[in-house]
Amino acid sequence: xxxxxxxxxxxxxxxxxxxxxxxxxxxxxxxAVTNTIYNSLAMSAATLFVLVGSSLxxxxxxxxxxxxxxxxxxxxxxxxxxxxxxxxxKALEPGLYREIGAFIPLIVVNxxxxxxxxxxxxKRPVGRALLDALGVAAGFTIAMVMMGTVREVVGxxxxxxxxxxxxxxxxxxxxxxNYEPWVVMISPPGGFFALGFILLFLGWWETRKAQKRExxxxxxxxxxxxxxxxxx
Amino acid sequence: xxxxxxxxxxxxxxxxxxxxxTLFYFLGLCPFMGVSAKVGTALRMGMANIFxxxxxxxxxxxxxQFVLPHAPFLQVxxxxxxxxxxxxxxxxxxxxxxxxxxxxxxxxxxxxxxNCAILGLATWQTGLGYSYVDGLFxxxxxxxxxxxxxxxxxxxxxxxxxxxxxxxxxxMGLVLIIAGTLSLAFQGFSGLFTS
Numbered sequence: 001x002x003x004x005x006x007x008x009x010x011x012x013x014x015x016x017x018x019x020x021x022x023x024x025x026x027x028x029x030x031x032a033v034t035n036t037i038y039n040s041l042a043m044s045a046a047t048l049f050v051l052v053g054s055s056l057x058x059x060x061x062x063x064x065x066x067x068x069x070x071x072x073x074x075x076x077x078x079x080x081x082x083x084x085x086x087x088x089x090k091a092l093e094p095g096l097y098r099e100i101g102a103f104i105p106l107i108v109v110n111x112x113x114x115x116x117x118x119x120x121x122x123k124r125p126v127g128r129a130l131l132d133a134l135g136v137a138a139g140f141t142i143a144m145v146m147m148g149t150v151r152e153v154v155g156x157x158x159x160x161x162x163x164x165x166x167x168x169x170x171x172x173x174x175x176x177x178n179y180e181p182w183v184v185m186i187s188p189p190g191g192f193f194a195l196g197f198i199l200l201f202l203g204w205w206e207t208r209k210a211q212k213r214e215x216x217x218x219x220x221x222x223x224x225x226x227x228x229x230x231x232x
Numbered sequence: 233x234x235x236x237x238x239x240x241x242x243x244x245x246x247x248x249x250x251x252x253x254t255l256f257y258f259l260g261l262c263p264f265m266g267v268s269a270k271v272g273t274a275l276r277m278g279m280a281n282i283f284x285x286x287x288x289x290x291x292x293x294x295x296x297q298f299v300l301p302h303a304p305f306l307q308v309x310x311x312x313x314x315x316x317x318x319x320x321x322x323x324x325x326x327x328x329x330x331x332x333x334x335x336x337x338x339x340x341x342x343x344x345x346x347n348c349a350i351l352g353l354a355t356w357q358t359g360l361g362y363s364y365v366d367g368l369f370x371x372x373x374x375x376x377x378x379x380x381x382x383x384x385x386x387x388x389x390x391x392x393x394x395x396x397x398x399x400x401x402x403x404m405g406l407v408l409i410i411a412g413t414l415s416l417a418f419q420g421f422s423g424l425f426t427s
Binding site: 024025027028031032072075076079080082083086087102105106108109110111114184187188189190191192193195196197198199200202203204207 | 255256257258259260261262265305307308309312313316346347348350351352355356359399400401402403404405406407408409411412413415416419
């Protein structure tokens, strides 16, 4: 494994190896509970707690866990943290729990979390594992909030709906009363469409960047710039 | 809890078409994206799913009756541990007694044991308060629903191989948009029941 600096461990998960947008892991919560920004944030917070908690635990215990049963041990540890989150949400926020509660036990089988334990936390010091977990969780949150924003703005015409201290929980109305919300975007197909279009946009962005790079290195490439400015 | 055949049929069709696990609840998306490139593979994956879901449903009902009333906080942990170990045992048995069947289904079994569709089935069946028989029909419906979604997706992707797709769309974005369209089509089934 290549040596990395602590900064790299943290930064990597946020964009270049973003769990949802690049690696396509943890798609189930990213599609299921992102119909409002509030739900997305709540799910991200739950995932952050489980990921950071289990990374810390596993990297602390990495010498004690026998190699042959490591995966089952990781799943048990993750399941314990998920049970804690589940109980806390049920006790503190019953309204929110009604909306996203069905998907909280499923954090256990989010491949992103198990993947980080197997690939990183079980081999590295505790501090690095913490940084890595925080970075990946931040990347997950960014993707979740992107999805939530697209779906809520287009699907309900509001922003920040459901948060009690923003306009009494109704959210800020963005387009006035004449806007007819695209209800499909807050229903299940909208989840697929939103992530699909975000991925298409990222693909287009990458292709464009690659083309620009090619033009900049013009003498070595076969592509001829059209406007002549770049060649100079 | 006694239910008529009609109720059981509603549970079966409901979990297969109306609340399809893949297209309505987004469960089991990793295999849905991963192995839906060829119809044959997708079909075998679906079969393995039906198989594991049936076992899961029975295990969940058993745990609900005998273990969880005494220790409700163990729900997530006990479901995942018991299901994973049972599937492991079944996998070894199949490998020993029927190598042909193992080649057909076996390689998918470890893949789907720790899959969200399986754990989702177990928890939601508990949440809905289903008995053994109800749960069995729920699991069969869910399994066939997942198979249906996988095979439909694989057929579309096989056609897509032959068509001229713009370079930008050659990543998973297009697959997700097709899945969205399928999901939209499946929403039409929600008009089946008017109760």
